[in-house]
Amino acid sequence: MKLKIYRVPASHPCQAVIRGAELKGIEHKVVDLAPLTQPIVATMLFGSRTVPAMKIIGGPNGKEKAQTTVKCLRALESLQPEPAFYPAEANARERVLAAEAWGVGEIQNLTRRIVWVALAAKPDALLSFDSNLPLPDAIAKPAGPAVIWGERKLNNASDDQVRADLEVLPKMIDEIDEYIAGGVIGNAQPNAADLTILSNLWLLRSIADLRPLIDSRPAGRKTREVFGEAPGEIPEGALEAAWLTAVNAAAGATVGA
Numbered sequence: 001m002k003l004k005i006y007r008v009p010a011s012h013p014c015q016a017v018i019r020g021a022e023l024k025g026i027e028h029k030v031v032d033l034a035p036l037t038q039p040i041v042a043t044m045l046f047g048s049r050t051v052p053a054m055k056i057i058g059g060p061n062g063k064e065k066a067q068t069t070v071k072c073l074r075a076l077e078s079l080q081p082e083p084a085f086y087p088a089e090a091n092a093r094e095r096v097l098a099a100e101a102w103g104v105g106e107i108q109n110l111t112r113r114i115v116w117v118a119l120a121a122k123p124d125a126l127l128s129f130d131s132n133l134p135l136p137d138a139i140a141k142p143a144g145p146a147v148i149w150g151e152r153k154l155n156n157a158s159d160d161q162v163r164a165d166l167e168v169l170p171k172m173i174d175e176i177d178e179y180i181a182g183g184v185i186g187n188a189q190p191n192a193a194d195l196t197i198l199s200n201l202w203l204l205r206s207i208a209d210l211r212p213l214i215d216s217r218p219a220g221r222k223t224r225e226v227f228g229e230a231p232g233e234i235p236e237g238a239l240e241a242a243w244l245t246a247v248n249a250a251a252g253a254t255v256g257a
């Protein structure tokens, strides 16, 4: 069987699927699409404009395609049922499904917006992100600001929106801690909701301004357990100090607790 996972470098939903394949021990190849090309390439290959997406060749159903994080995770589950991403018991399953959906909802967009606005302030940091694209730094570096501009447009990542996002982020991390405290995620064996939810913090941990808050929480510790280190490094000062009042207050509150 051959599995190809299509991603854009450092995409958090793509990483949820890649980590899922790793956890299930399914051999796979990661195909990188250049940022901003996926609306065209993914539409041509899979029918709509986003990654993650995957092609399975020679699986139980012959040739198969899946697109979106949730559909890719379901496809992985049917290829390799163990370790299970969805509990068998009905109530536990419902809770994981709801949490899985939460992880690909608004928090996914907020994560994208914050990262692209942080990169706009520190464009050289784009090169710190892992990528298999055959692009030498001599080309990638001058192209960076245009890519960041395009991604901000694509994702409606305005300064005002990100300022509002940063107000909400501590509450979202509280919600993740509640999922952990309630045993929905954060158990010994990661499930589909661990993957969709914690992949957001995996990417946000690339922003030095946000790491003190994230790392002070159970959510941050679980993120590192499931995903390891952040995919890139956006140095301190990328986010305006005036936008970080709620983030810093929440980080300080945890440290002092």
Ligand SMILES: N[C@@H](CCC(=O)N[C@@H](CS)C(=O)NCC(=O)O)C(=O)O
Pocket: 008, 011, 012, 013, 014, 038, 039, 049, 050, 051, 052, 067, 068, 069, 070, 104, 105, 108, 154
């Ligand atoms: N919620 C969907 C969305 C995926 C998504 O928006 N992926 C981004 C990359 S992180 C993308 O391909 N965006 C292109 C576009 O919005 O046209 C999922 O989890 O699969």
